[in-house]
Amino acid sequence: MEKFEFTSCTTEETKRLAKKLSLLLKPGDVITLAGDLGAGKTTFTKGIGAGLGVTRTINSPTFTIVKEYMGELPLYHMDVYRLENSDEDIGFEEYFNGNGITVIEWAIFIKDFLPEHRLDIDIRRKDENTRIITFFPKGEAFEKICEELVG
Amino acid sequence: MGEIMKKDQFILGIETSCDETAMAIVKNGVEVVANVVASQIESHKRFGGVVPEIASRHHVEQITIVLEETFEKANMSVEDMDAIAVTEGPGLVGALLIGVNSAKALAFAKNKPLVGVHHIAGHIYANRLNKEFSFPLLALVVSGGHTELIVMREHGSFEIIGETRDDAAGEAYDKVARTLQLPYPGGPHIDRLAKVGEANIDFPRAWLEDDSYDFSFSGLKSAVINTLHNAEQRGVTLKKEDVAASFQASVVEVLTAKTYKAAKEYGVKQVIVAGGVAANQGLRNELQLKFNDEIELLIPPLDLCTDNAAMIAAAGSIAYDQGHRAGWDLNANPSLDLEKYSLRGTL
Numbered sequence: 001m002e003k004f005e006f007t008s009c010t011t012e013e014t015k016r017l018a019k020k021l022s023l024l025l026k027p028g029d030v031i032t033l034a035g036d037l038g039a040g041k042t043t044f045t046k047g048i049g050a051g052l053g054v055t056r057t058i059n060s061p062t063f064t065i066v067k068e069y070m071g072e073l074p075l076y077h078m079d080v081y082r083l084e085n086s087d088e089d090i091g092f093e094e095y096f097n098g099n100g101i102t103v104i105e106w107a108i109f110i111k112d113f114l115p116e117h118r119l120d121i122d123i124r125r126k127d128e129n130t131r132i133i134t135f136f137p138k139g140e141a142f143e144k145i146c147e148e149l150v151g
Numbered sequence: 152m153g154e155i156m157k158k159d160q161f162i163l164g165i166e167t168s169c170d171e172t173a174m175a176i177v178k179n180g181v182e183v184v185a186n187v188v189a190s191q192i193e194s195h196k197r198f199g200g201v202v203p204e205i206a207s208r209h210h211v212e213q214i215t216i217v218l219e220e221t222f223e224k225a226n227m228s229v230e231d232m233d234a235i236a237v238t239e240g241p242g243l244v245g246a247l248l249i250g251v252n253s254a255k256a257l258a259f260a261k262n263k264p265l266v267g268v269h270h271i272a273g274h275i276y277a278n279r280l281n282k283e284f285s286f287p288l289l290a291l292v293v294s295g296g297h298t299e300l301i302v303m304r305e306h307g308s309f310e311i312i313g314e315t316r317d318d319a320a321g322e323a324y325d326k327v328a329r330t331l332q333l334p335y336p337g338g339p340h341i342d343r344l345a346k347v348g349e350a351n352i353d354f355p356r357a358w359l360e361d362d363s364y365d366f367s368f369s370g371l372k373s374a375v376i377n378t379l380h381n382a383e384q385r386g387v388t389l390k391k392e393d394v395a396a397s398f399q400a401s402v403v404e405v406l407t408a409k410t411y412k413a414a415k416e417y418g419v420k421q422v423i424v425a426g427g428v429a430a431n432q433g434l435r436n437e438l439q440l441k442f443n444d445e446i447e448l449l450i451p452p453l454d455l456c457t458d459n460a461a462m463i464a465a466a467g468s469i470a471y472d473q474g475h476r477a478g479w480d481l482n483a484n485p486s487l488d489l490e491k492y493s494l495r496g497t498l
């Protein structure tokens with residue numbers, strides 16, 4: 001499986017990369033973000049939001065599981081951490097087949113519900129500020145996006 | 152005195168945005184006639200949080216029981232109500248829908264006006280059941296999903312001047328509690344441990360930019376988790392009480408200082424604390440110390456801090472007076488915006 005790696009040295013750089021990615025996405029696209037607490041998952045999502053023209057503050061969706069933002073495209077920001085040990089479907093299909101971009105944190109807890117075609121992103125902390133961001137595209141369309149973004 | 156007797160107003164409030172299935176009847180916007188709350192916290196304990204589908208299923212099971220109990224307690228019926236107010240957002244969509252659809256069914260069947268209420272407006276208005284507002288006022292809203300500073304210049308108008316950029320204060324409490332292996336919900340447990348512990352660990356305070364009233368608790372949460380992990384690796388056991396006290400000291404100091412600064416800058420007459428974290432004794436004490444008698448501080452009684460429907464009826468009463476009416480197309484809105492909501496009332 002093809003993967004694409006990017007090294008970011010600052011949160012600003014991470015946001016710029018996410019913003020650039022957002023401009024390549026189309027309605028219904030699903031992105032998963034993996035990484036430890038403090039790795040920069042929310043930072044990455046803020047970058048995507050900025051690219052989609054979301055002006056509201058993007059903050060943690062942990063409590064409500066899903067937060068929706070209106071930009072040029074809707075952004076659905078999910079944190080499914082609370083669905084661990086649960087096989088509940090909170091209506092994922094409607095989000096995934098909707099007209100917005102879905103960003104999912106802790107997607108491993110809902111892996112049975114994830115669409116086949118999606119972009120998995122892993123953010124790993126190298127040191128205080130440096131992050132290794134790895135893209136795992138699932139499907140041809142996302143491979144092209146990654147080539148354009150990182151290649 | 153040719154005083155005109157004004158008819159009393161009764162509003163039924165319905166709240167199902169998260170954990171609690173709640174209904175209440177409030178008289179003239181300020182007096183609780185009946186207040187019934189069925190909590191699901193027991194079933195959520197197993198999951199360490201709210202599970203949306205479980206939440207909606209429980210709401211379905213509870214709602215008619217809660218409805219009957221509310222009217223029984225008040226010795227009234229739906230016919231006696233002037234309007235039905237319901238939380239339309241924000242919250243979990245499946246949970247909100249139960250309240251919204253119940254409200255619509257009742258309003259439709261009994262031909263009553265329907266009023267949509269923003270959950271946070273409700274939390275703020277819980278304080279009006281205690282004391283009349285004086286404007287301008289500043290509200291600090293702290294809960295599992297929110298940390299916001301809101302200025303109100305008049306009834307029904309809300310301006311958010313600061314909010315969290317990452318985790319809500321209550322969420323940080325829950326996550327730290329989970330790391331300390333404390334039961335859900337974690338806030339009360341940390342508060343209890345903090346009382347006997349010593350704040351001897353220097354956790355960071357996120358002040359952000361000088362002129363910002365925004366909050367950030369994600370760094371603090373990471374710092375606590377890192378400290379615990381590092382201690383574990385070195386084979387050192389930290390006292391849970393001290394970790395709780397140190398964590399709470401950081402949260403409370405930032406919340407209090409920012410609230411105080413904003414209260415001064417905006418020249419407010421009252422400061423209101425709302426939301427589940429307002430039940431935190433550490434925060435209540437610190438705010439009382441800081442504001443002393445300088446600016447009037449309103450903190451609701453404990454049962455009105457957490458989610459309830461009396462607050463929805465109280466906020467609904469003002470919305471109703473301001474001519475706010477929802478149509479039969481009222482829908483659950485999981486991401487309802489408070490500032491947009493407040494503008495709608497003046498249209």
